[in-house]
Amino acid sequence: MALPVLLLIARPSLWRRSRRDLGAVVAFGIVLGLMNLCFYLSLERLPLGVAVTIEFIGPLGLAAAMSRRRKDLVAVLAAAVGVVLVNGHELGQVDWLGVGFAAAAGALWAGYILLSAETGRRFAQLDGLALAMVVAAAITVPIGLATAGAAELLHPRILLAGLAIALLSSVLPYSLETLALRNMRPAVFGILMSVEPAVGAIAGFVVLHQRLGAIQLLGMVCVVGASIAITRTRQSEAPDI
Numbered sequence: 001m002a003l004p005v006l007l008l009i010a011r012p013s014l015w016r017r018s019r020r021d022l023g024a025v026v027a028f029g030i031v032l033g034l035m036n037l038c039f040y041l042s043l044e045r046l047p048l049g050v051a052v053t054i055e056f057i058g059p060l061g062l063a064a065a066m067s068r069r070r071k072d073l074v075a076v077l078a079a080a081v082g083v084v085l086v087n088g089h090e091l092g093q094v095d096w097l098g099v100g101f102a103a104a105a106g107a108l109w110a111g112y113i114l115l116s117a118e119t120g121r122r123f124a125q126l127d128g129l130a131l132a133m134v135v136a137a138a139i140t141v142p143i144g145l146a147t148a149g150a151a152e153l154l155h156p157r158i159l160l161a162g163l164a165i166a167l168l169s170s171v172l173p174y175s176l177e178t179l180a181l182r183n184m185r186p187a188v189f190g191i192l193m194s195v196e197p198a199v200g201a202i203a204g205f206v207v208l209h210q211r212l213g214a215i216q217l218l219g220m221v222c223v224v225g226a227s228i229a230i231t232r233t234r235q236s237e238a239p240d241i
Contacts, residue, residue, distance in 0.1 A: 012127035021122045028115040028128065029135020035108035036170070037140055038101045045098025047210040049201030053086045053223050054099060056197055058106025059113055060223070063230045075226040082222025085215050120178060129178055133170070197223055 014022070042051045060079050064072040087094045119128035197220045204210035212220070 033136030052200030085219025
């Protein structure tokens with residue numbers, strides 16, 4: 001449902017586009033679709049704050065991989081400890097399938113960051129994102145129809161809820177991220193993104209009444225702290241422009 005809205009806003013064109021341009025936007029769309037699919041599958045099995053924290057390891061690992069400093073490796077190890085704590089101290093009670101989906105979403109998120117930057121260099125405004133979401137829809141819509149059924153999805157209440165989710169979870173955040181990265185240093189953007197696990201935990205508590213224990217909150221602090229440490233390090237190394 002996010003797709004018609006974004007296409008109406010961007011009105012992208014494929015006129016005179018090279019194969020590399022099309023390849024970049026197709027790859028971006030595939031990663032975008034699979035990332036959302038894995039994340040929502042993880043939410044069926046994990047609390048929102050836990051799923052977001054595990055997923056955040058993807059961009060955190062990417063930031064560390066692009067750095068050669070040992071301090072960043074230590075930060076990633078601290079984040080890994082944080083993820084273990086977030087999943088609770090009783091490993092036998094962990095829903096490993098949910099963890100796997102969240103981890104896959106994180107890995108795809110890292111790919112999303114790289115491909116979003118590449119697509120942004122090749123397409124103006126929100127054109128690349130709009131085209132990528134066409135590809136993403138081709139992946140997710142058939143799966144949604146197969147699992148929920150066309151009759152269920154066409155119910156007015158479901159359609160309204162789906163439209164709200166599409167706008168709030170896809171159109172607005174992805175569009176704002178694309179625009180923000182064109183006007184903000186990546187390090188600053190990374191620090192702001194570091195609050196996502198905490199926001200996810202708060203949203204899960206307020207909206208879904210999901211409570212996290214003290215150990216899980218400590219793990220979340222480890223992940224957020226590791227992310228801030230890495231992004232601040234990369235910011236200090238970056239030359240002033």
